[in-house]
Amino acid sequence: MSTNMGTSVTSNDPLIEVAGAGKMYGEHRALHNVDWRVTEGEWWGVVGPNGSGKSTLLQLIAGTEQPGAGSIRIAGREITSYTRKDLSRMIAVLQQDGLPAISYPVRDVVEMGRYPYQNWLGRESADGAAVVDRVLEELGLTEMADRPLDALSGGQRQRVALAKVMAQEPKLLLLDEPTTFLDIRYQLQFMELLSSWRQKNKITIVAVLHDLNLAAQFCDQILALREGMCVSSGTPHSLMKEENIRDIFRVNPAMVNHPDTGLPQLLLRREHE
Ligand SMILES: Nc1ncnc2c1ncn2[C@@H]1O[C@H](COP(=O)(O)OP(=O)(O)OP(=O)(O)O)[C@@H](O)[C@H]1O
Numbered sequence: 001m002s003t004n005m006g007t008s009v010t011s012n013d014p015l016i017e018v019a020g021a022g023k024m025y026g027e028h029r030a031l032h033n034v035d036w037r038v039t040e041g042e043w044w045g046v047v048g049p050n051g052s053g054k055s056t057l058l059q060l061i062a063g064t065e066q067p068g069a070g071s072i073r074i075a076g077r078e079i080t081s082y083t084r085k086d087l088s089r090m091i092a093v094l095q096q097d098g099l100p101a102i103s104y105p106v107r108d109v110v111e112m113g114r115y116p117y118q119n120w121l122g123r124e125s126a127d128g129a130a131v132v133d134r135v136l137e138e139l140g141l142t143e144m145a146d147r148p149l150d151a152l153s154g155g156q157r158q159r160v161a162l163a164k165v166m167a168q169e170p171k172l173l174l175l176d177e178p179t180t181f182l183d184i185r186y187q188l189q190f191m192e193l194l195s196s197w198r199q200k201n202k203i204t205i206v207a208v209l210h211d212l213n214l215a216a217q218f219c220d221q222i223l224a225l226r227e228g229m230c231v232s233s234g235t236p237h238s239l240m241k242e243e244n245i246r247d248i249f250r251v252n253p254a255m256v257n258h259p260d261t262g263l264p265q266l267l268l269r270r271e272h273e
Contacts, residue, residue: 034225052225061174075171097141106152114128131167
């Protein structure tokens with residue numbers, strides 16, 4: 001197995017290339033024949049009903065599950081050709097409840113993001129402490145760096161989880177419903193933090209999101225799955241149309257344009273008035 005990172009993407013190689021990917025769990029088909037290309041620097045939202053295969057797709061790209069059919073290529077190479085440590089230098093994953101309420105101090109948790117850069121003695125050659133300081137500062141966590149995680153609110157803990165993946169300095173960030181447990185203010189704050197971090201560091205983001213309005217406001221492109229298949233992909237304007245939403249989610253929507261940006265936003269119509 002090669003340890004050559006080879007993470008620079010040539011102009012022809014997408015950062016992620018999913019080709020004919022399928023995944024079975026026993027008799028259950030979680031994904032079927034998914035083709036998808038993500039170019040470096042893009043922010044994709046992955047949407048779809050419960051059980052449509054979003055998390056499974058993310059796990060294939062993270063390398064934590066193997067496809068039963070097709071292939072996953074990262075930066076032009078089969079994902080299986082990378083070592084686990086190579087992948088963790090390149091890809092960070094953040095789940096919906098990013099960190100459990102344990103008694104570890106904030107700084108220690110953020111430092112864990114530096115693990116992929118440490119040797120077997122737990123030391124790293126680059127100045128990891130400076131990276132951790134900078135990330136704590138950027139996310140407004142410096143004041144609470146010594147507080148234990150279990151003394152923070154869920155929203156603050158999710159900010160620490162974001163700090164930990166930022167300290168990892170990935171090229172690609174995979175997020176699985178990261179705003180699920182956040183109130184609307186923290187949801188927006190979380191997405192804005194991601195957005196400015198992405199602009200500064202030119203990273204690529206793939207985020208599974210249930211909130212279509214947030215997806216439309218922040219993502220460049222959206223991929224929609226239904227019953228394990230890719231049913232639509234494109235810009236928020238092209239995807240967020242009444243007929244698409246009705247078809248994918250089986251609800252009756254009304255679309256409006258955001259008054260600030262003109263981006264499509266969705267209102268739900270009640271079935272019975
Ligand atoms: N480890 C597993 N073992 C068996 N079945 C699984 C496993 N993981 C997922 N599945 C099944 O595969 C299908 C797709 O699941 P997945 O979690 O990818 O969907 P999802 O779109 O992320 O759903 P949600 O929006 O509810 O989180 C579901 O029917 C699920 O029950």
